[in-house]
Amino acid sequence: MKTDFLIIGAGVIGLGVAKALQERYPDKSIAIIEKEKDVAMHASGRNSGVLHAGFYYSADSLKARFTREGNARLKVFCNEHGLKTNPCGKVVVARNDMEVETIYELEKRGEANGVDVRVIDEKELESIDPNVKTHRFALYSPTTATVDPKEVTRKLKETVTGNGANLYLDTKYLYRVGHKSIKTSRGFFEAETIINCAGLYADKIAKQFDFGKNYTIVPFKGIYLKYSGGDRPIATNVYPVPNLKNPFLGVHYTVTVDGSVKIGPTAIPAFWRENYNGFENFDIDELMEIVWYEAKLFVTNRFGFRSLALEEFKKYSKSHLVSLALDMVKMIDEKKFDQWSAPGIRAQLLDTSTLELVQDFIVEGDETSVHILNAVSPAFTCSLSFTEWVVDKFILKGALNTKKLSYT
Numbered sequence: 055m056k057t058d059f060l061i062i063g064a065g066v067i068g069l070g071v072a073k074a075l076q077e078r079y080p081d082k083s084i085a086i087i088e089k090e091k092d093v094a095m096h097a098s099g100r101n102s103g104v105l106h107a108g109f110y111y112s113a114d115s116l117k118a119r120f121t122r123e124g125n126a127r128l129k130v131f132c133n134e135h136g137l138k139t140n141p142c143g144k145v146v147v148a149r150n151d152m153e154v155e156t157i158y159e160l161e162k163r164g165e166a167n168g169v170d171v172r173v174i175d176e177k178e179l180e181s182i183d184p185n186v187k188t189h190r191f192a193l194y195s196p197t198t199a200t201v202d203p204k205e206v207t208r209k210l211k212e213t214v215t216g217n218g219a220n221l222y223l224d225t226k227y228l229y230r231v232g233h234k235s236i237k238t239s240r241g242f243f244e245a246e247t248i249i250n251c252a253g254l255y256a257d258k259i260a261k262q263f264d265f266g267k268n269y270t271i272v273p274f275k276g277i278y279l280k281y282s283g284g285d286r287p288i289a290t291n292v293y294p295v296p297n298l299k300n301p302f303l304g305v306h307y308t309v310t311v312d313g314s315v316k317i318g319p320t321a322i323p324a325f326w327r328e329n330y331n332g333f334e335n336f337d338i339d340e341l342m343e344i345v346w347y348e349a350k351l352f353v354t355n356r357f358g359f360r361s362l363a364l365e366e367f368k369k370y371s372k373s374h375l376v377s378l379a380l381d382m383v384k385m386i387d388e389k390k391f392d393q394w395s396a397p398g399i400r401a402q403l404l405d406t407s408t409l410e411l412v413q414d415f416i417v418e419g420d421e422t423s424v425h426i427l428n429a430v431s432p433a434f435t436c437s438l439s440f441t442e443w444v445v446d447k448f449i450l451k452g453a454l455n456t457k458k459l460s461y462t
Contacts, residue, residue, distance in 0.1 A: 268405055
C-alpha cells in the first residue's frame with residue numbers, strides 16, 4: 055500500500071492530524087492504520103469528556119495555547135455536526151486559606167492565557183450551584199463543558215473517511231522496514247511521510263525511527279465512580295485545588311453530557327500499557343520495563359511518587375474514593391456512588407534521564423517521520439488545535455528541511 059501520508063493510530067489525535075492534512079493538502083492521499091476493530095477503544099473513548107478551559111497551565115506552555123483554542127474548536131465541531139454538548143461550566147473549590155492563594159494563582163494563569171475565568175465568593179458560588187461548598191472563595195470557569203468523547207471521535211472518523219482518507223482497522227503496526235515503509239499485520243505500507251500517533255505505544259515506535267531516546271511511557275489507570283440515583287445532586291463540574299507540581303487534578307465531580315454525575319478519576323500506576331482489568335492484555339516485557347521505572351520512582355520518591363502511588367491504590371476502595379469528594383458538596387447520598395466506569399489508561403511520558411513526568415506536549419521528527427510522543431492531558435480538548443499545529447510546524451511547506459526537529 056503506497057500513500058502520501060501514513061498515520062499510525064486512529065485515536066482523536068491521529069484523526070485530527072488526518073483532518074488537518076486534508077484541509078492543507080486536499081489532493082494528497084492519506085492512510086490511517088488502527089490496531090483495534092474501531093476507533094475510540096482506548097484513551098480517546100475512555101476519557102472524562104470534559105472540554106477544559108486552559109487556566110491550569112503556565113502561559114509559556116503549549117498546553118495553555120492548545121487548550122484555550124481547542125475548547126472553542128471542538129464546540130464548533132460539535133455544533134456543526136449536531137453532537138451533544140453540556141455547557142455546565144466548572145468551579146475549583148478551596149478547603150483553607152493556603153488553597154485560596156492557589157485559586158488566585160490559577161486566575162492569574164487563566165488571564166495570562168486569555169481564558170474566561172474569575173474568582174467568586176461563596177454567595178456567587180451558591181447562585182451557580184447551591185450544593186457546592188468552598189472556603190471563602192472559588193474559581194469559576196464558564197467555558198468548561200462536557201461532550202461524549204466516543205461520539206466526537208467517531209464523527210471525526212466519518213469526516214476524514216468521507217473526505218477520502220483510507221482507514222485500515224484491525225491493522226497493527228509491527229516494525230519499521232525502511233525510511234518510508236513499515237510492516238503491519240496486514241502487509242506493508244509505504245509513505246512519503248509517516249506520522250506516529252500511537253498513544254500508549256508512540257515511544258516504542260519512535261525509537262525504531264531513532265527518536266524518543268530519553269523517553270518512555272509510564273501508564274496510569276483512571277477509573278470513575280458513577281452516581282446511580284435519578285436525582286441530579288450537582289449542576290456543574292467541581293474540582294479541588296490541584297497540586298501544581300504534578301499533572302493530576304485530584305478527585306473531582308464531573309457532570310457528563312447527559313447530566314449524570316461521576317467522581318474520580320484515580321491515577322493508579324499501571325503495570326503494562328493496556329492493564330485495564332485483571333491480566334487482560336498482559337505483556338511480560340512491558341511489565342518488566344514499567345515496573346523497573348516505577349520502582350526507581352518509588353525508591354527515589356521523585357515528585358512525591360511514593361506517597362502518590364500509595365494513596366492512589368487506596369482509591370480501589372469505593373468508600374475511600376467517595377470520602378475524598380464529600381467535602382466539596384453540602385449534601386449527597388454517598389451510597390449511590392456504586393458503579394465503576396470502564397477504566398482508561400493515561401499514556402504519561404517519563405523523561406528517563408531526569409525521572410520527571412513530562413507535563414507538556416512533545417513532538418519529534420525529520421523529513422520522513424513525525425512522532426507525537428506526549429499527547430498529554432488535556433489532549434482530547436486540545437486535539438484539533440494541537441494537530442493543526444503539528445501539521446503546520448512539521449509538515450506544511452517542507453518544514454522538515456533540517457535533519458531533525460523537536461518541539462516541547
